[in-house]
Amino acid sequence: MTISGTCGNQDVGTLDELQHLLRTSRSGVFGEFWIGEKEQPTLAIHTNGDLAYLHYFPASRHPGFQPVGDVGLAGEVLFKQAGQADFTMPRAVVVSVEQAYRAATDFFTSRSLPSSIHWLEL
Numbered sequence: 463m464t465i466s467g468t469c470g471n472q473d474v475g476t477l478d479e480l481q482h483l484l485r486t487s488r489s490g491v492f493g494e495f496w497i498g499e500k501e502q503p504t505l506a507i508h509t510n511g512d513l514a515y516l517h518y519f520p521a522s523r524h525p526g527f528q529p530v531g532d533v534g535l536a537g538e539v540l541f542k543q544a545g546q547a548d549f550t551m552p553r554a555v556v557v558s559v560e561q562a563y564r565a566a567t568d569f570f571t572s573r574s575l576p577s578s579i580h581w582l583e584l
Contacts, residue, residue, distance in 0.1 A: 463475075463480070463499060464497075464498065465495055466495070466496045467494035469487030469495065474570075477567055480570050481566075491511045493507070494544060502520060503520045505565065506518075508541040509559050510540060512560075513533060513539050514559045515529075515539070516528070516557065516565055518575055518576070528581070529556075529561075529565075530555070530581065531552075531554045532561070533556050533558065538553065555582075561579060
């Protein structure tokens with residue numbers, strides 16, 4: 463499986479490799495990871511410190527799924543993307559970074575919507 467973003471563009475073959483890249487590849491407190499193959503599905507993970515925003519894309523032209531957050535409903539969290547504008551997401555769709563890592567493990571194993579997160583289809 464391929465992972466790209468703040469870790470560069472790398473192929474990972476084991477869960478240990480995936481978790482290592484997720485946990486050690488950041489630009490300051492920010493991380494950006496796109497996990498998948500050339501075709502869908504793809505799991506995007508954006509991190510800011512101990513918080514994360516995920517987006518699951520099951521197929522091209524599908525708007526995808528975003529998580530039902532667990533870190534409070536008030537306020538917004540800033541995330542950064544390489545080569546694109548920064549963005550903020552409401553806390554209602556933000557989860558802990560540990561939940562994001564579990565979702566990445568689920569996705570790596572199943573190649574489908576991670577069951578460790580509650581999702582809202584867009």
